[in-house]
Amino acid sequence: MGPSGSGKSTLLNLIAGLDRPTSGRIVVDGMEVAGSNEADLARFRRLRVGFVFQFFHLLNNLNVFDNVLIAAQLAGGPEATARVRVQQLLNELGVAAKGRQYPAKLSGGERQRVAIARALVNRPAVLLADEPTGALDSHTGEQVMKLLSGFNLRGQTVLLATHDIELARRYARRVINLRDGRLVGDAG
Amino acid sequence: MKPVLKQALSGIRRHRLQTGVVFVIAALAITVGAMGGTLLVQTSSPYDRAFGELAGPHLLVTFDGRNVGRSAVAATAALPDVTASAGPWATAGIPFEIGSHKFGLGLLARDDPGGNLDRVQVVQGRWIGGLGEIVVTRSFAIGNHVSIGDRITSLGSGDKPVLTVVGEAVDIDPSTNRGWVSSGELQSLTPKEAQQGFEMAYRFRSAATRADIRADVKAIENTLPAGAVTAYASYFDFKDSYDFNNSLILTFLLAFAALALGAVAVIVANVVTGAVLASYREIGILKAIGFTPRQVVMVFVIQMLIPALAAAVVGIPLGALAAKPLLDAAADAMGLPPPSALAPGVDAVVLLAGLGIVAAAAALPAWRAGRLNAVTAITVGAAPSGRWSDSLHGRLGWWKLPRPVAVGVGDAFARPLRGALTAIAILVGVATLVFASGLYSAILKFNDLFTSANYQVTVSRLGGFSDAATLDLLQKQTATQLVVGERELELALPGQVDPVPARIVRGPSAQLGYRLADGRWFSGVDEAVVGVVLNPYKWHVGQTVDVVLEGRPIKLHITGTCYCFFSLTLDWSTLVAVTPSAEPTNYFVQLRPGANADAYVKSLFLAQPDFLAPQVVGSGSGFNIEGALDGLVTALAVILSAIAGLGVFNTLLLTTRERVRDIAILRTLGMTPAQVTAMVITSACVLGVVGSILGIPAGIVLYNYLVDAMARVANFTISSSSFAIAINPLQLGLVALGGILVALAGAVLPARWASRGPVASVLNIE
Incomplete structure (x- = not known):
């Protein structure tokens, strides 16, 4: 948790291997992220992390089902199994009825549910969520947080970046405070 | 206007790569345009152009110096129908040698090359x-490898004077072995027994038809003693000679120029349209801050016109430079003066057309975007349509393609108009190359067909040496295998003004091996073979035609059509039946296998230096048509490939820029750099395959249509079907593969950028 510019997004990007640190090491699930090449990082992202963005970042030219399925297809594995998993996640997140629709037709909350489904489809070791409620109204944001919390309660590690203290207090098991790129508190 | 200009200039600064691509493509296109336009203008009607530039005469007459004096010849200038004249110039045929090479030259004593005629x-x-000093014809210098500064020895007089070649020149007379010396020189070079004469050039009041020309010759003959006029050649003869000698290279140049112009227009339009379509979002923003639709259009037109204008500054001189060698080669082939590669009218048209195409290609999509409301423009600019990908992705899923490949296939036509325009650019390039390589093969085949006759030496008999003596001399040569005598005559046609040139051959002419397009070679009296070209009356096999041979009406039965540059070829028995004393003036000699044609010609020179003019077949012109066409097809392939490749590069650059966010998302989901590259390359490959596959039939259709059209213009009686096999499947396959490779080459950089670009910074900006 931390205010704008504190380094929350940068930390998540570093953990996901989307950015490279200028110094130091990053180890995720036993893997040295900072020293890996681009191809290894891509495979790492497919299998070990899922990313949920503030602005959803769905692929506008794919429908809902394909937006989730494409992550599973990139990870490899049987197509039929992937399709079952996608359908199961869409059901679980309450957007199964929107499977044939395109992102442009969805509400913000629906888009974020689809983004969560996509992030979880490969059963990642850690789910990274960068201000997942930042572009949603409070009611919808609350729904999204409940969903993430539910997954967390069922064993999914979730690392969520937010500037909302109230949100952190209500849902987080551990809150780490950042300011100007430095760790200033860890309420473990 | 100031904000419009400012916005346009800032657009150029911000989109430096895009501007660079527009500049390079426009420069290449304008180069091809200037080159094509210059070729189109400077090679069309070459004879008419040369006739004007050289003040060509209607008639050139040669007089026998033994039968008429200079003053009597000069007096013919005063005949009532003569409107202009030049000469008389003393003339003589002189044998020369340079090293061990001997040759004859028709020399003209002329001090001044200028004047108002000829x-x-x-x-x-x-x-x-x-x-x-001596000046020789350009075609003679090329054909005999004679250079300025060479010293040639006259064999005409005992003291063997030596002349230095100081210049190469052209005039309207297409005959090759000619030269000019000063008026004081000719006498000392001329053999005592040789025929001396005069040449004079005329223009007449009435010279519109061959009949007019004959009447003019008659008028000259009537004022002079009998036997004064030994020969004449009219501008019809010269023009005919130019027309069929040069139709091949000219048709190719003209077709190339026209096609190249069409191809570059399509490609430039594609690139500029693509660039503006990619800026919809920016257009929306401009409108949101208060730009009117007209101002929006102006911003993009100026943004595209500035690099296009810079391209014109580079492209027009480059085009002129590129056209120069081809113009020179074509002029050399025709023995005409090389035309200037600077054609201000053409350059102005190319400049205006180039800028016009760019302006229109920029204005149309900008105008369309300018009419949208700001929010719609921003939205349209942000995302490709979904419907397309819906059906496509469904089908690709069914084909079980790897996901990056499937996404790449969908991306190729994510913007259908842009994808289609890029595929069209490749299609045009492939079609043009199919056409060019087809025509190139056809011309070589055509050339091969027309030069198929199997004789190696021609011998012209000058006055003073009999047919019997000539035949005896030729038969005595051990290398001689076969001799066919030949005489050229004009056959009058009842009811027609213009006669038909005919060639009458004596001996086993069938063994000369002329290729027949149809029917059989003639076998006796009153039979004839008609040429596939110069067949103005469209005579065909089986037809019987009425002609007048040496004043007597006869009926000729057409037995075949041959690939030969003569309207009619007939057997000697037909002429003997009318004129029993007729003799050939030329002889075609087929040599025994292994005999050396040059050595044969030299031995004839030694045996009879004055009255026989032997020449190795094909040695008259040094112009290498295959070399010129090779160069042209290669240049065409390189330029069109570069333009098409840049077109693909531009499209993929726009697509990857536009999809930078999507690519970043895919990389976040675990797409490897290799998979991103595969995705972009797949898009290019799809465009290349579609363009190439459609380009091949388009090229064949174009080829058939244009070859038929050219055949009609050239009065050929053969159609493109005669040349259908000229395009072989291997060539087609290579051209198609080339189209795909060009598309892939255009994709390399965008693919690299897409796979290595930043991810986090793209996704964190919204």
Whole structure:
């Protein structure tokens, strides 16, 4: 948790291997992220992390089902199994009825549910969520947080970046405070 | 206007790569345009152009110096129908040697190359400055490898004077073995027993038809003693000679120029349209801050016109430079003066057309975007349509393609208009190359068909040496295998003004091996073979035609059509039946296998240096048509490939820029750099395959259509079907593969950028 510019997004990007640190090491699930090449990082992202963005970042030219399925297809594995998993996640997140629709037709909350489904489809070791409620109204944001919390309660590690203290207090098991790129508190 | 200009200039600064691509493509296109336009203008009607530049005469007459004097010849200038004249110039046929090579030259004593009629144009070196110097025809210099500064020895007189070649020149007379010396020189070079004469050039009041020309010759003959006029050649003869000798290279140049212009227009339009379509979002923003639709259009037109204008500054001189060697080669082939590669009218048209195409290609999509409301423009600019990908992705899923490949296939036509325009650019390039390589093969085949006759030496008999003596001399040569005598005559047609040129051959002419397009070779009296070209009356096999041979009406039965540059070829028995004393003037000699044609010609020179003019077949012109066409097809392939490749590069650059966010998302989901590259390359491959596959039939259709059209223009009686096999499947396959490779080459950089670009910074900006 931390205010704008504190380094929350940068930390998540570093953990996901989307950015490279200028110094130091990053180890995720036993893997040295900072020293890996681009191809290894891509495979790492497919299998070990899922990313949920503030602005959803769905692929506008794919429908809902394909937006989730494409992550599973990139990870490899049987197509039929992937399709079952996608359908199961869409059901679980309450957007199964929107499977044939395109992102442009969805509400913000629906888009974020689809983004969560996509992030979880490969059963990642850690789910990274960068201000997942930042572009949603409070009611919808609350729904999204409940969903993430539910997954967390069922064993999914979730690392969520937010500037909302109230949100952190209500849902987080551990809150780490950042300011100007430095760790200033860890309420473990 | 200030904000419009400011916005346009800032657009250029911000989109430097895009501007660079527009500049390079426009420069290449304008180069091809200037080159094509210059070729189109400067090679069309070459004879008419040369006739004007050289003040060509209607008639050139040669007089026998033994039967008429200079003053009587000069007096013919005063005949009532003569409107202009030049000469008389003394003339003589002189044998020469350079090293071990002997040759004959028809020399004209002429001090001044200028004048108001029949001018001679020096194309290299200078005109004669005095005694001991000679200027030769350009075609003779090329064909005999004679250069300025070479010293040639006259064999006409005992003291064997030596002349220095000081210049190469052209005039309207297409015959090759000619030269000019100063008026004081000719006498000392001429053998005592040789025929001396005069040549004079005329223009007449009435010279519109061959009949008019014959009447003019008659008028000259009537004022002079019998036997004064030994020969004449009219501008019809010269024009005919140019027309069929040069139709091949000219049709190719003209077709190339027209096609290249069409191809570059399509490609430039594609690139500029693509660039503006990619800026919809920016257009929306401009409108949101208060730009009117007209101002929006102006911003993009100026943004595209500035690099196009810079391209024109580079492209027009480059085009002229590129056209120069081809113009020179074509002029050399025709023995005409090389036309200037600077054609201000053409350059102005190319400049205006180039800028016009760019402006229109920029204005149309900008106008369309300018009419949208700001929010819609921003939205349209942000995302490709979904419907397309819906059906496509469904089908690709069914094909079980790897996901990056499937996404790449969908991306190729994510913007259908842009994808289609890029595929069209490749299609046009492939079609043009199919056409060019087809025509190139056809021309070589055509050339091969027309030069198929199997004789190696021609011998012209000059006055003073009998047919019997000539035949005896030729038969005595051990290398001689076969001799066919030949005489050229004009056959009058009842009811027609213009006669038909005919060639009458004596001996086993069938063994000369002329290729037949149809029917059989003639076998006796009153039978004839008609040429596939110069067949103005469209005579065909089986037809019987009425003609007048040496004043007597006869009926000729057409037995075949041959690939030969003569309207009619008939057997000697037909002429003998009318004129029993007729003799050939030329002889075609087929040599025994392994005999050396040059050595044969030399031995004839030694045996009879004055009255026989032997020549190795094909040695008259040094112009290498295959070399010129090779160069042209290669240049065409390189330029069109570069333009098409840049077109693909531009499209993929726009697509990857536009999809930078999507690519970043895919990389976040675990797409490897290799998979991103595969995705972009797949898009290019799809465009290349579609363009190439459609380009091949389009090229064949174009080829058939244009070859038929050219055949009609050239009065050929053969159609493109005769040349259908000229395009072989391997060539087609290579051209198609080339189209795909060009598309892939255009994709390399965008693919690299897409796979290595930043991810986090793209996704964190919204």
